[in-house]
Amino acid sequence: MSNRTSVPLPRGRPRSFDAEAAVERAMGVFWSRGYHATALPDLLRATKLSRGSLYAAFGDKHSLFLRALDCYIADAVTRMDIELDPRKDPVDGLRAYLAGYVERTSGAHGRRGCLVIATTMELAGRDADVNRRIASFFEVMEARVADALSRAKAAGRLADGVDPANAARILVCFVEGLRVISKTAPTGAITQAAADALLDRFIR
Template identity: 40%
Template structure:
């Protein structure tokens, strides 16, 4: 994953992958068949991890509204400093591979759907508790929040600083008040 994340799919060579994975050529082909196979597996691992982490955070607090804010605080950290400059593997994959690659497109669409589902469920719980205005459409708000996260990751890649990112998050979360 690190090799693709740092170099992109097209610029990652087989020797780069073998070195990064500490595998021999034979072991690589036996496990993954080809470069595309390892790329799709790396993307799946990244996506599954992102969904799991987000779900854990959104269920970690008895206040769903606070949990949403906690999830955004994590995104501030991932979108600033050295980690922010590295960017998001999914965003980088989308820029490099879409719209031409249907398999990658389907994986990224699945990630965004699942993230939106997780945020929508947290919003519904918060609305039931009176923490968020029940008149707000949870699907629209969830899509807005996921868009904000992806935008933060792009800005982080461009060198946005932590304070600026935090200020943007505070503004983006105003609809929750």
């Protein structure tokens, strides 16, 4: 994230603080513990704010969580835009996109899981604000992947009969499924081989 925001705090606290850094620290807590298991004292310790300061700056726990989820999603979209940069060869971009997921689902990072997937399992269907954010994120992801596949088709690199939109949905389901499977710590080599095999079904 780029712009740091100074937010005035109640008396007794510093006149301003790094709101973005506080959101990122809160995100780490929500990511590790989940929404319901995260208590206010956990957030106060992580953000180094008093109760009054936290509520004045962010509202309640739910509002802070939404800010943290927005931060996580924005980082994911930025990363995807780099991997699938339209100035790159589209197949190279798709391989970079899949390789990035393989890397993030390997080892300790993989066992930590994905905040979006964890949030989907915990809150989707019961929280309209969360539903909108996650549905939008998946739509953006599918659109970016479909665009890369469409560019591959225009370059004559897509296999016959492959529809970019359908293939994009399959690839998104695959990478998000990796985030779940990675909780059991599969090896990166096996996961990369599966990613390569799937993409190879769509390109030539």
